[in-house]
Amino acid sequence: MVDVGAGELRRSRERLAKQGEAAERAGENAVGGLLLFYAAECGLKAEVLRWVLCCEDTASLPDDLRTHHLRRLAKALNLQDPSPGPDPLRCHRHKNGTWIESHELHEAWRYGAELRADDQKAAMEALKALVEDARKGS
Numbered sequence: 001m002v003d004v005g006a007g008e009l010r011r012s013r014e015r016l017a018k019q020g021e022a023a024e025r026a027g028e029n030a031v032g033g034l035l036l037f038y039a040a041e042c043g044l045k046a047e048v049l050r051w052v053l054c055c056e057d058t059a060s061l062p063d064d065l066r067t068h069h070l071r072r073l074a075k076a077l078n079l080q081d082p083s084p085g086p087d088p089l090r091c092h093r094h095k096n097g098t099w100i101e102s103h104e105l106h107e108a109w110r111y112g113a114e115l116r117a118d119d120q121k122a123a124m125e126a127l128k129a130l131v132e133d134a135r136k137g138s
Helices: 007-027 029-055 070-076 103-113 118-136
Strands: none
Touching: 007 029, 007 118, 029 070, 029 103, 029 118, 070 103, 070 118
16 A cells, blocks of 8 residues: 555545536546545545544555445444444445445445446435545544
8 A cells, every 4th residue: 555644535525525426427427436435445544543543644544444435434434324224335236236346336336337227326316425534524
């Protein structure tokens, strides 16, 4: 992992969120989802550094938070689950119905896996909520 400062993560959160929402409006759901996923990851990591670890850069993140596990990052910040019931960041594959877990979602979008439209929409809304939660901590 390339180590960066909390300020760099916050700027990246804003840039990626803006680009992700623009891609979604243009009908590029996979691109929008991927960018929103990374925006949420950047935002959550920045806030973990600031409020939990009281550190300035990602070199201080423990191994379990140097990953793409957004739920772990959210848990480290004591954020509530975005909604009751199943994880909105889990998506069914369109063809065979198998699950894509939340920490694999960025891979599914990056590699072009076809996801069920309703699951993908719910995941994107949950990602937007995580980005907003991270903004509130800034």
